[in-house]
Amino acid sequence: xxxxxxxxxxxxxxxxxxxxxxxxxxxxxxxxxxxxxxxxxxxxxxxxxxxxxxxxxxxxxxxxxxxxxxxxxxxxxxxxxxxxxxxxxxxxxxxxxxxxxxxxxxxxxxxxxxxxxxxxxxxxxxxxxxxxxxxxxxxxxxxxxxxxxxxxxxxxxxxxxxxxxxxxxxxxxxxxxxxxxxxxxxxxxxxxxxxxxxxxxxxxxxxxxxxxxxxxxxxxxxxxxxxxxxxxxxxxxxxxxxxxxxxxxxxxxxxxxxxxxxxxxxxxxxxxxxxxxxxxxxxxxxxxxxxxxxxxxxxxxxxxxxxxxxxxxxxxxxxxxxxxxxxxxxxxxxxxxxxxxxxxxxxxxxxxxxxxxxxxxxxxxxxxxxxxxxxxxxxxxxxxxxxxxxxxxxxxxxxxxxxxxxxxxxxxxxxxxxxxxxxxxxxxxxxxxxxxxxxxxxxxxxxxxxxxxxxxxxxxxxx
Amino acid sequence: xxxxxxxxxxxxxxxxxxxxxxxxxxxxxxxxxxxxxxxxxxxxxxxxxxxxxxxxxxxxxxxxxxxxxxxxxxxxxxxxxxxxxxxxxxxxxxxxxxxxxxxxxxxxxxxxxxxxxxxxxxxxxxxxxxxxxxxxxxxxxxxxxxxxxxxxxxxxxxxxxxxxxxxxxxxxxxxxxxxxxxxxxxxxxxxxxxxxxxxxxxxxxxxxxxxxxxxxxxxxxxxxxxxxxxxxxxxxxxxxxxxxxxxxxxxxxxxxxxxxxxxxxxxxxxxxxxxxxxxxxxxxxxxxxxxxxxxxxxxxxxxxxxxxxxxxxxxxxxxxxxxxxxxxxxxxxxxxxxxxxxxxxxxxxxxxxxxxxxxxxxxxxxxxxxxxxxxxxxxxxxxxxxxxxxxxxxxxxxxxxxxxxxxxxxxxxxxxxxxxxxxxxxxxxxxxxxxxxxxxxxxxxxxxxxxxxxxxxxxxxxxxxxxxxxxxxxxxxxxxxxxxxxxxxxxxxxxxxxxxxxxxxxxxxxxxxxxxxxxxxxxxxxxxxxxxxxxx
Numbered sequence: 001x002x003x004x005x006x007x008x009x010x011x012x013x014x015x016x017x018x019x020x021x022x023x024x025x026x027x028x029x030x031x032x033x034x035x036x037x038x039x040x041x042x043x044x045x046x047x048x049x050x051x052x053x054x055x056x057x058x059x060x061x062x063x064x065x066x067x068x069x070x071x072x073x074x075x076x077x078x079x080x081x082x083x084x085x086x087x088x089x090x091x092x093x094x095x096x097x098x099x100x101x102x103x104x105x106x107x108x109x110x111x112x113x114x115x116x117x118x119x120x121x122x123x124x125x126x127x128x129x130x131x132x133x134x135x136x137x138x139x140x141x142x143x144x145x146x147x148x149x150x151x152x153x154x155x156x157x158x159x160x161x162x163x164x165x166x167x168x169x170x171x172x173x174x175x176x177x178x179x180x181x182x183x184x185x186x187x188x189x190x191x192x193x194x195x196x197x198x199x200x201x202x203x204x205x206x207x208x209x210x211x212x213x214x215x216x217x218x219x220x221x222x223x224x225x226x227x228x229x230x231x232x233x234x235x236x237x238x239x240x241x242x243x244x245x246x247x248x249x250x251x252x253x254x255x256x257x258x259x260x261x262x263x264x265x266x267x268x269x270x271x272x273x274x275x276x277x278x279x280x281x282x283x284x285x286x287x288x289x290x291x292x293x294x295x296x297x298x299x300x301x302x303x304x305x306x307x308x309x310x311x312x313x314x315x316x317x318x319x320x321x322x323x324x325x326x327x328x329x330x331x332x333x334x335x336x337x338x339x340x341x342x343x344x345x346x347x348x349x350x351x352x353x354x355x356x357x358x359x360x361x362x363x364x365x366x367x368x369x370x371x372x373x374x375x376x377x378x379x380x381x382x383x384x385x386x387x388x389x390x391x392x393x394x395x396x397x398x399x400x401x402x403x404x405x406x407x408x409x410x411x412x413x414x415x416x417x418x419x420x421x422x423x424x425x426x427x428x429x430x431x432x433x434x435x436x437x438x439x440x441x442x443x444x445x446x447x448x449x450x451x452x453x454x455x456x457x458x459x460x461x462x463x
Numbered sequence: 464x465x466x467x468x469x470x471x472x473x474x475x476x477x478x479x480x481x482x483x484x485x486x487x488x489x490x491x492x493x494x495x496x497x498x499x500x501x502x503x504x505x506x507x508x509x510x511x512x513x514x515x516x517x518x519x520x521x522x523x524x525x526x527x528x529x530x531x532x533x534x535x536x537x538x539x540x541x542x543x544x545x546x547x548x549x550x551x552x553x554x555x556x557x558x559x560x561x562x563x564x565x566x567x568x569x570x571x572x573x574x575x576x577x578x579x580x581x582x583x584x585x586x587x588x589x590x591x592x593x594x595x596x597x598x599x600x601x602x603x604x605x606x607x608x609x610x611x612x613x614x615x616x617x618x619x620x621x622x623x624x625x626x627x628x629x630x631x632x633x634x635x636x637x638x639x640x641x642x643x644x645x646x647x648x649x650x651x652x653x654x655x656x657x658x659x660x661x662x663x664x665x666x667x668x669x670x671x672x673x674x675x676x677x678x679x680x681x682x683x684x685x686x687x688x689x690x691x692x693x694x695x696x697x698x699x700x701x702x703x704x705x706x707x708x709x710x711x712x713x714x715x716x717x718x719x720x721x722x723x724x725x726x727x728x729x730x731x732x733x734x735x736x737x738x739x740x741x742x743x744x745x746x747x748x749x750x751x752x753x754x755x756x757x758x759x760x761x762x763x764x765x766x767x768x769x770x771x772x773x774x775x776x777x778x779x780x781x782x783x784x785x786x787x788x789x790x791x792x793x794x795x796x797x798x799x800x801x802x803x804x805x806x807x808x809x810x811x812x813x814x815x816x817x818x819x820x821x822x823x824x825x826x827x828x829x830x831x832x833x834x835x836x837x838x839x840x841x842x843x844x845x846x847x848x849x850x851x852x853x854x855x856x857x858x859x860x861x862x863x864x865x866x867x868x869x870x871x872x873x874x875x876x877x878x879x880x881x882x883x884x885x886x887x888x889x890x891x892x893x894x895x896x897x898x899x900x901x902x903x904x905x906x907x908x909x910x911x912x913x914x915x916x917x918x919x920x921x922x923x924x925x926x927x928x929x930x931x932x933x934x935x936x937x938x939x940x941x942x943x944x945x946x947x948x949x950x951x952x953x954x955x956x957x958x959x960x961x962x963x964x965x966x967x968x969x970x971x972x973x974x975x976x977x978x979x980x981x982x983x984x985x986x987x988x989x990x991x992x993x994x995x996x997x998x999x
Contacts, residue, residue, distance in 0.1 A: 325849060326852060327852070338520045342524070342528045342531060345528040346531060371849065374847035374848055374849060375847040377847075378844075378845060378846055378847045378851075382534050383534050383535045387842075387848070388535075391531075391532075391533060391534065391838055391842055391848065392528075392531055394838045394841065394848060394852070395524055395528075395531045395532075395836070395838040396524070398523075398836065398837055398838060399513065399519045399520045399522070399523040400519055401514040401519065404510070407837065407856075408802070408837055408855070408856055408859060409856045410799060410800070410801050410802070410856055410857055410859075411799070411853070411857055418799070425850055425853060428850075429846065429847065
């Protein structure tokens with residue numbers, strides 16, 4: 001018999017992903033509680049067995065009738081990120097209590113609560129989120145309903161909140177590592193979490209149990225940040241270890257007055273001091289569920305920065321910009337496809353150094369900066385990856401029926417007009433050269449210096 | 464009648480084969496024989512081709528973008544398009560190493576002349592001085608080959624350098640830039656002749672300027688570089704097709720010839736060839752063996768045969784090749800003119816510079832820039848690429864390349880030999896070359912004349928941009944088993960019959976005792992016909 005499922009926090013990160021993956025046909029009804037809708041909710045609303053209830057957890061009256069017709073509840077709603085202690089407890093602990101009471105009245109058969117690995121942390125001084133989750137877990141355990149508590153480790157997926165925060169760190173010029181960096185993490189891919197949760201609901205698994213869901217590999221937090229750095233940006237990684245306890249104490253003090261202005265809270269540093277791992281990973285054992293490897297999840301979730309190995313849409317945008325720059329018109333689909341193919345075939349970014357990355361990033365901003373970078377590389381760095389890219393673009397354009405005329409044409413203008421154009425081009429070239437020297441030379445010198453004397457010599461001889 | 468086994472299908476092999484087939488011999492030709500891909504959209508000109516092709520980038524740059532030339536492209540740039548890659552493809556059985564020499568090899572049907580630029584120049588008496596025959600003796604065969612392949616030329620100032628023979632068609636319509644150069648020369652020729660010994664005229668090319676038999680005349684489609692779409696431009700595979708019409712002709716492809724076996728009387732009994740596909744060894748009985756695999760490969764077969772029989776690794780000395788220099792130039796009068804891509808692409812103008820010794824005259828060909836890929840050229844400008852495109856568009860029709868050729872003589876330090884594995888299981892071709900002392904001064908002198916003469920013609924020649932091609936790049940290899948009146952080891956008779964093995968003939972460049980500064984292909988073909996007519 002098909003079940004009816006009631007979901008809270010359906011518009012949060014895990015909820016949204018779960019709704020994208022869920023097969024509505026397998027359920028009698030799906031009721032979603034949330035304070036605001038989103039695209040996924042809107043797209044599902046056309047199904048008869050899907051209902052979105054716009055309300056707060058505390059507003060029992062608005063959702064009680066739907067709980068009455070539900071078999072299972074998936075409780076995802078939670079307050080995360082930066083907030084005051086009382087807010088955490090109001091939403092995460094008290095909110096859970098209210099929901100649970102209503103669930104009891106509605107005779108819910110299975111209550112699934114998505115908690116956090118933080119509830120298992122040993123050192124949670126000032127980490128109110130963890131405290132509020134622990135409180136909620138206790139309420140559920142004592143509540144008398146059949147429950148399953150799920151504790152995901154670090155959830156990695158496209159734009160997952162923790163990934164976004166760590167990427168900000170990983171891309172900093174100097175990456176701060178709080179503590180010795182040897183704390184272990186075991187990141188898990190978002191779709192694997194979703195798969196586990198759905199499997200638990202569908203098969204009524206792990207009743208009255210608390211289980212951790214983790215990815216297949218453990219790694220130190222420093223190692224993981226290093227991997228994120230490699231996956232996102234190929235700049236040389238510089239790390240700075242900071243004393244985590246002193247910083248946490250300072251933050252804890254400042255939070256009382258300046259919470260809004262702090263980049264992060266003392267509690268959020270807990271991941272640097274507590275191992276976030278699972279000794280056992282029972283959800284994946286013998287159930288044939290996919291457990292995505294770290295390489296795979298990074299490839300799926302981390303969008304490389306411009307200047308590093310980049311994805312298709314970046315290269316398409318680059319192709320658009322380059323074609324417009326070189327011949328003043330947009331590329332068609334064929335040209336874009338060929339640019340992607342040629343870019344991969346010539347493996348253009350394989351030798352990109354810091355200066356290359358900066359030139360590519362700058363050039364990709366707009367045609368003005370592209371011109372500066374083009375002029376600079378034509379004089380000082382003729383083997384630049386950017387120049388190779390532009391040449392590849394040119395090589396493609398000269399082969400295509402739509403564009404070959406544009407790359408090889410005589411200016412059909414009279415002598416005087418031609419002379420003015422020539423003068424104008426010479427002037428723009430010299431001006432661009434002047435500006436580009438000011439912009440790019442410091443990076444060139446820095447790049448040469450950090451590569452050591454030999455590399456430096458090579459760099460200069462390149463031009 | 465005797466059976467003849469020919470190794471190779473290049474320019475000299477096919478003309479030798481056709482001649483002996485006409486005489487009634489039975490011919491077997493062993494060849495690796497990679498085939499030319501199908502000609503796409505044969506009716507279209509170069510611009511229409513871009514519109515006709517489904518995937519023009521694949522056609523012009525290659526499946527793996529191998530014809531995309533990045534700024535750090537290190538290798539010698541030949542400009543061969545992707546559809547001609549088959550010409551340079553090597554079977555896995557073949558290996559080589561070289562010093563001072565960058566050789567090209569072909570295992571394709573038709574050989575290296577499938578990617579030639581069609582220059583066909585007869586040698587004059589002084590250039591044939593070291594050969595055991597005169598121009599007069601070779602003339603009938605020049606005439607015969609000219610008739611077979613279809614070539615054109617003009618009776619102009621270049622007669623000083625290129626002797627006249629029969630069966631030359633009237634020249635092709637010159638492109639505008641070439642005719643500008645020729646008319647500038649006509650006005651300044653007295654000065655140029657007297658001051659620099661510089662002469663200019665039409666080059667002789669193996670292209671039909673009017674329909675002949677079943678071949679159509681050049682349509683000026685601008686596709687020369689990517690392979691003539693209608694067969695107006697001659698390549699040896701055309702003659703190979705003609706040979707295949709003879710029932711007495713057996714063409715065995717997919718065979719890499721390793722060596723021949725011979726008996727105590729130095730009589731060759733069979734040839735051993737490996738299947739390119741499965742490496743199985745095949746033995747072909749020999750009555751008369753004709754090596755025409757190109758100087759390097761014919762020498763390799765000879766060396767390996769001796770090594771297999773005696774264990775001795777010998778050196779074949781006297782390897783020659785033409786030094787070439789490529790010099791770009793800019794014709795000031797052509798700046799801002801429209802570039803017509805649909806015209807004949809290869810050289811239409813030739814020039815010669817006289818030297819004290821007439822054997823050492825310097826020859827050059829002038830190719831005006833038309834439909835070749837432009838990104839390799841645009842990137843050489845010291846300007847950003849956007850401005851370079853603007854500049855190139857206005858300079859395109861004014862640009863050209865001069866190809867300067869220098870003669871070579873047989874010297875002992877230049878040789879072909881074998882590299883042998885420790886366990887004697889594998890051999891590889893070994894080529895060693897050292898340029899002659901004083902070469903640099905000769906090249907500089909020639910460049911100086913070219914610079915001044917072209918300036919007189921209204922062209923700027925940036926000598927600093929000249930590219931001295933590595934030895935081996937001109938692919939005019941010759942001289943390792945030269946024709947010699949004396950019956951010494953590793954030489955051949957006037958009829959290119961080996962002095963070491965009585966039933967072995969070489970009809971490629973192997974037997975040339977001297978290499979003038981000219982394309983040797985026409986003379987190789989004529990010589991092959993001569994040997995077929997006179998020796999057999």
